[in-house]
Amino acid sequence: MESLVSLNGSEPSVCNSPLSTASIWQDVLAQAVTGELMAATNYSALATICDNPEEVAEALEHAQGEHGHAAAFVAEGRKIGVDVPSNINAKYWKRIREAFMRSIAERDFIACLIIQEVMLESFAVASYSRVGKVAPGSLGETFAAIASEEEGHIEHALDILRSDRAKAPEPFDEKLYQLHLDIMTTLTEMVAKECRHGQCDLCHGSCVKPSLSEVGLTTAELRGASLQHYLRTLDMLGLPGEVTLQWVTQLPV
């Protein structure tokens, strides 16, 4: 099958779309495509540490699915006349990728699931849902459909995580907390009001955040919706709500 998207970075391109907000969608899509590609590589790596053949197959299936999502986003970009760049080595995504690979190196299947299914998927599902509500035409439909698909496949992962927590809640919660400090700090910096530490390496021009309001989005709602989804996912795992609320309120702003 022809590869529709590159893993290691395609060059940002000039926007030639007649759609006045196309350059904003280009940057939004760049984040989405990069996130999907990183998820695909994460699942591929996860397959290498699974003991159970069924889990291997499932991880590879997810990898393929995420790759398909990336391709769908690239195709939506083409429809509005923009080439969508991607770069899993972009600043924030690289930090997350490195944290995930540390867990792979430790063959820590549970930590990998927490990073991918609890943290990254919370941000993906919540932000895609918000984008799906405001993006025009098929672009919005694609975001909404992928949000729904992403949400659908986390249930099995949550079952595994709940089962692991039931065996030993304290070590599980401690592991989750340590991952939270690492991954969630990065994710909340990504959706902070402004990029205080320089460019994210994905926006094709200046930072897209100040322009999001032109398409009916704000970083505040993307961050709020994502953290809400994250808290609810942690609730479903059985973590005490007051503890997870403290964790979230202590994240950087």
Next chain:
Amino acid sequence: MGHATASLAAGVQRTDLDFALIGHQESWRSVSDVLAVLRGAERTRLPDAEIMEIFPWIPPRTICNVEVASATGAKARGVYIDCFIPPDHLDSEYVHDNIGRVRAAAACAIKAGARIVSLGGFSSILIEGSFDQLPGASDTIFTTGNTLTVAFVVQGIRKMCAVEGREICKSTLLIIGASGDVGSGCARCLAPFVKRVILCARNARRLRTLAAGLEADGIEVEIATSLEQVQYAADIVICAASVASPSLQLSRIAPEAIVCDAGYPKNLSPRSDMPGARVFFGGLGQIAGGLSFIPDFKGVLNRHPFPDVAHGCLLEGMVLALARRFEPFSQGRGFITRDRVEEIETIADFHGIHLAPLYNAQGPLDAIGTSKTEGHCWLSSGSMAAPVDGVRRGPYRSR
């Protein structure tokens, strides 16, 4: 375990929860203070703009453990669950969202295994109106807490009248929000002792029903669906309306009227021009045995100038838990009677939960019975006792 978790590990176990308190914050300042406690003293406070953006997204959840001690030495353990209703989202356009939040908070209480749940502020709507708003069947009992609120409002009025030397039997009583559960309960308790009662609320049908009941007992009653319709200048005013923010401007009240603001959020506008009025915040009780929170939200969740003070609606659940009476003491709207108020007062009194010292936006009303002896005298007489008039005239004023 990370310190955020460790700090809670010392809290009470969820398996033996006596009660849960459901509430919401009254102002953005109190929201900011709550989040500051959650962030920890070592971190800077969140900027106000940031708080206003993020707060509405927080799902309802427990934020702390609560322990209340009876004067008898008994203790009851529970949790405080916040609905995270933004303080500026209390008007009608947000009602469905807010009911959803209260339902979610109720589900948290059920999941936590609370035996009885008190509903504070807006959240009492869940069982004041239709009971089917509650989450599915469970062993958890819900009470609005309104009966104890009424008890403390009435006690506060009596205390102010006594200290001010007012003859309650010669007074005209105005109740704003009279068709509500607290307002109608106050009417039933106080109307028999005043010269005339004016019931003010938007719902004329409910007002007529309430008035008919009082008139049957020979009480002179006037009803008004707006303050502009009120004929007589009231000497005693109880503000118990459901308002989205402190916006009520009183007019046509007696120059030195006693005004009890029993609302949550507060009813009276800070810009109210009532220079001679004796204003106090009503419906508050104080726990002699003490109230503690883990993490320490003392003075944050209960922002009062006195320790161990809380709203009657929340105290009712604690009182019933201390008494091991896990029953829906206050449910529905319009069922608060003098007998029921006396009953909850007696239980509260037994456990050392009394009318809190009175205060208003300017601070404590120092001259009013803050000493234990005087306070106890008043409280032991209860809100249903015969009016005590002309005791002495205190030097305090609404400042």
